Amino acid sequence: MNYELFQQINGLAGHSSLLDHFMVFLSNSVPYVVVLLLFYLWFIGNKQKGIEIRYTALYAVFSSAIALFINVIIHMVYYHPRPFVAHHVHKLVPHAADSSFVSDHAILVFAIAWTLLLRNTRGKYIILLWATMVGLSRVYVGVHYPFDVIGSIVLSFATSSLVIYFSNKLEPLVQLLFRIYHRINKFEKNNKEIYR
Numbered sequence: 001m002n003y004e005l006f007q008q009i010n011g012l013a014g015h016s017s018l019l020d021h022f023m024v025f026l027s028n029s030v031p032y033v034v035v036l037l038l039f040y041l042w043f044i045g046n047k048q049k050g051i052e053i054r055y056t057a058l059y060a061v062f063s064s065a066i067a068l069f070i071n072v073i074i075h076m077v078y079y080h081p082r083p084f085v086a087h088h089v090h091k092l093v094p095h096a097a098d099s100s101f102v103s104d105h106a107i108l109v110f111a112i113a114w115t116l117l118l119r120n121t122r123g124k125y126i127i128l129l130w131a132t133m134v135g136l137s138r139v140y141v142g143v144h145y146p147f148d149v150i151g152s153i154v155l156s157f158a159t160s161s162l163v164i165y166f167s168n169k170l171e172p173l174v175q176l177l178f179r180i181y182h183r184i185n186k187f188e189k190n191n192k193e194i195y196r
Contacts, residue, residue: 005146006083009139013090024092027137030105034064037112037127056119058174059167063160064111070155071107075099084142091142103144106152109134114160 013020041057080101084091109131116124135149163170 002145002147003083003087006089006139009136009146010083010090010142013092013140013142020092023137023140026134027093027105027141027143030108030134033130034108034112052119053121054178055167055174056115056121058177059119059160059163059170060112060115062163062170063115063156064108066163067107067111067152067156067159068104070159071102071104071152074102080145080148082143083145089142093141093143095143100144101148102151102155103135103138103148104152105138106131106135106144106149107156110153110156111160114157115164118160118164 013023038057038060041053041060075098078101079099082095082097082100083089084095085097109127113124113128113131115121116127135153138144138149139146
């Protein structure tokens with residue numbers, strides 16, 4: 001079933017240059033979009049929603065970090081060959097032949113999407129749609145099976161839920177990060193005043 005679903009999605013590749021380029025762009029842009037989105041939540045979104053949006057940004061980072069760490073362990077104990085290793089596929093992006101289960105890209109985007117959904121943050125459905133499109137793009141470009149993406153969805157939902165559930169336990173760490181940020185911000189402001 002996993003391979004059959006993969007064939008249906010990946011089989012669309014190679015028929016439309018425009019769609020191929022869009023899916024490659026979507027797939028490759030994940031790290032940059034994630035960084036920009038987190039910066040937006042921390043700096044710009046904070047002006048609109050107050051301190052709560054910064055909590056959301058931190059929880060998304062915590063969830064991503066925990067899920068990625070778990071994925072490192074999964075890759076160490078379980079190797080699942082990527083589609084292009086085991087089959088003839090439409091491979092649109094270069095990729096190492098490491099284990100495919102689960103997808104790091106999908107973990108990143110869904111950890112953010114789930115965190116925004118669970119925190120009822122504005123724009124949550126747009127981010128969920130983006131995450132879903134990224135998950136599909138990883139299959140479309142030939143580097144992941146659908147179950148790799150589904151595994152990422154489940155794992156990132158679990159870590160996002162746990163981070164929010166145990167948010168009280170994380171409060172000392174959050175406050176420490178806030179203090180570090182405010183000290184850096186204050187230091188920069190003082191330097192600007194000195195050199196005026």
